[in-house]
Amino acid sequence: MISLQALHELPLREKLFVMEALWDDLSAAEADLEVPAWQKEVLDVREEAIAAGTAKFIEWEDAKKEILETVR
Structure with a gap:
């Protein structure tokens, strides 16, 4: 196994090559991964809001600005 230092x-x-190889390997095992219960609950609530017509959407550029303002 390669060390983190290496x-x-x-x-x-080479880092990008390793990252892509790792991502390909993880993607192949995607079916074996389970979504955590808390994430499933969040997605379910969002799907319900969309179905009920109460979901609010914003433009991607506006969303990026809001995110940047939050993390600064």
């Missing part, structure tokens, strides 16, 4: 020392291109 990963830190890799050139950027």
